[in-house]
Each structure stands twice: as structure tokens, then as C-alpha cells.
Amino acid sequence: MDLFKSWLVETPIAHRGYHNKNIPENSIAAFEKAIEKGYAIELDVQLLADNTVVVFHDESLARMTGNDGYLKYLNKPDLKALKLKDSKETIPTLEQVLKVVDGRVPLLIEIKNKYKVGQLEQALINILRKYKGEFAVQSFNPFSLGYFRENAPEILRGQLAGTFKTEKMSWIRKYMLRTMKLNKKVSQPHFISYEASALPNRTVRKYKSLPLLAWTIRSKEEYIKVVKHCDNIIFEKFDPEI
Template sequence: MADLDWLIARPVAHRGLHDQKSIIENTPSAFAAAIAARYGIECDLQISADGEAMVHHDDALGRLTEGSGRLDATTAAELKRVAFKATGDRMITLGELCDLVAGRTTLLIEMKSRFDGDRRLVSRVASVLSGYRGPAAVMSFDPAQIADLRAIAPGLPRGMAAEKQGWGAVAAAPKRAVTTFAQVLSARPQFIAYAVRDLPALLPAVARSVLRLPLLAWTVRSADDRHKAVRYADQMIFEGFRP
């Protein structure tokens, strides 16, 4: 098993260190603030129409940006010209994020998926990170993405993001939960990121205690969340305060 102590050494800022006012999530300003505060950085990736890995949570424009339309129907050049509301930031690519961070803190990268078999994002992430020398790990809610990442970039740390809805409630639907857990294990994740609201839970506890996989709790926003993260996980992915 890979040594991932660096992944859980510091709290991880969810989509960077932002306030949704002057600093917006998943922007260069949010990432610079996280670096300055010595936190790790969690971010999201979507695929553009021309196969570029874009740093953005939503699969469409409009919630935090000007404009509208799906990201996977818009080119990277067009997306980089889109303004975020109330800030001077613009959307960046994974490569530009790597240049900005330059190994100064941990990158925890979530690949977004439509669960439709499109593997372009996996390929692009593997290509970009092959030349990156800083600490970086990749995760997804889609076991197929993580299995593909393992196949094409076995040396890149990979993990599963999950929640009760996705992994199933063992007591209510044990067969479904076991099947889902088997799919997760087939992807050979090296860490787990699990919803703090669903902790404690059997399957992440097994992954942590039996399989010895580091467990990160997301998204920690309150004192109660923080208490559960400290008790049941190895590190937190946080938002809305400074731990």
C-alpha cells in the first residue's frame, strides 16, 4: 500500500479557501488563500468540449459564473474567458492549477463523472499529472474512473469518494451494499473520502481499520462535523471556517 501520510497531514480546504463573496470556490484566489494558510487543496475537474481538464465543480455555467451552457459543450479557450461573478478570477485548467500550486501544498483532485463511460477526463488527468512533481492524489465517485486511472497511471495515488446513498445502507440493503463495496474494491483505491454526515458507517470503518486505507471526511462545516471527523476519520475536508 502506498504511503499517503502526506495526504492526511493537514486539513484540506474544500474547493480552496473561499468565502463565496470576494473569493469564489475553485478559483486561483481560493487556491492562493489555501496555500497561504498552509492547508491542502481539494478541487473539482470537468471535461471541456476539446478534452481539457477544467477546474470547476458544476457541469454547467451559471451558478457562480456569467453565461450558461454545459462545460463539455464548450471549448477550454471559451471557458477560460468566462468571468466569475463579483471577482476578477477566470476558470483555469488542471495544468494551470499545477503551475500555480507548484508543489507548495497537497492537491486532492476530484474527477467529476456522468457515469456514461466517457474516459477523456481520466486520460487528461493522467497526462497532466505525469509531469507534476508535487504531492497530488485523485478521487472520484465513479469506480470505473478510478479503475481506468489505475490501469493507465498506476503510480498516481487514487481514491474513492463516497456517501451513504452511493454505498448503500448495509442494514436496509445488504446485498446492494456488498455489491457496491465490491465494485469499489475492484478499483483498488488507496484512500477513501466519505461524507461526514454519514459517519460512523460500517463500510468506511472496514476500509480504514481492516484495509488500512486513509479516510478523509467531507465536507466538515460545523463543530459537530469536526467532532465526527476527528473521531472516525484521519483528516477533514472543510469549508466555512479555519481549523
């Protein structure tokens, strides 16, 4: 497959679905709206205490639900009581999302895992192998992608990276992740997703044989600045042309 002629390059990708002040991010409504507009969908996945894969970005529940606590301690039945922002939307499971999308647009699935790899990754593989639509996975964690490389090499995988300026981690870890030093031995990605504000740079130039996605573009002005330095964008808050 020539990825430069695939959806990864040809279809703008809506960050956490097509959300706005009335439609919460990573919700069924946001995904339906992205489908309506013809955009691919980026979404985040995490694991609940009962091994359910859900679509949610934060570790904490506070920002999106107003509740104290952390997602990882929930079980599937708990989701019904948690509304996203001021909407009727609830935290969806990945399987619910896949049933709704049903191959109508491609999916870019970000694996949210800073810790030990294996449990989330295998649960995700088990679900995705049953799905017939187009999709790819991506992660900041090269070891998550390494798990996919070893256990599901047929699934497209992308290395996420950026400056990590606001992240609380050691300088050596920031350096290794920013420069993608583990790409060759661990993740061996099929594409790169890099922070738009840091493009262009010497690191990504080394991977010119791979498609480059820029994240996250939030205006037409940002899009105009970065489009010549990437192959596609992950966007929100404006409508790029298809």
C-alpha cells in the first residue's frame, strides 16, 4: 500500500471528532458530525478497571464530567451516570464508536498509555481485528507501538512526537521522545504525527519516506503556515477543505 495515496494523506482528520461548545469532544455526537462533514476521526482510547476500552482523553474525569476521580478506576456500568460537559452524551466504549462509524470514515486511534504496555494494547488489537473499516493507531509511547509491531504487524501504526515543553518528565526522556530515538529499534512506525508548532525540523526530515501528520491545527492561519511542511493535518475549531 502506498500510504501517500491513502486516507492518511488525503483526508483531514478531526481531532477528537468534530466538537464545539455544543458538542463535546470524543463523543458519539462529535463523531457523527465528523462523518457528516466527510472528515476522518482522531480519538483517544484508555482502559477501565474491568478491561473495557473506552474513548476518552484525560486520566482525570474532572475537565469533561465535573466529577472527581480517575477513569482507570471505573467499570463499564459507571459510564451511564457521567455526562460529558453540559450535554446528554456519555463516555462511549470503543466498540460503541466502531458500531456507529461502521467504516463510513477512517479512524486514527491514539493509544493513551504512559505505563506498562500489554493489557490495553492487546484489548485494542482484539477489538480492531473484528472491524472492517479503515483505521490506524498512533501513540507517544514507542513501546505501545512496539507491542503492535510484534503482535499485530498488519495494523498501521504512527509515532506521535513533539516538544514536550509542558510535560513533567526527565530531560533525557523528553529528548528520546522528541527526537524519536526509539523508532528504529522499537516502534518502527508507518507514519509520523508531529507537533505542528515544531515543524519543520531536522528530526522529521530523517523520515521523509513516511507520511507526516501535523497536530493540532486550530485555524486557517495555522494551516497555511504548516501545510507545506506536512502531508496531512489533525485539526479542530475550523473546517479545512477536503
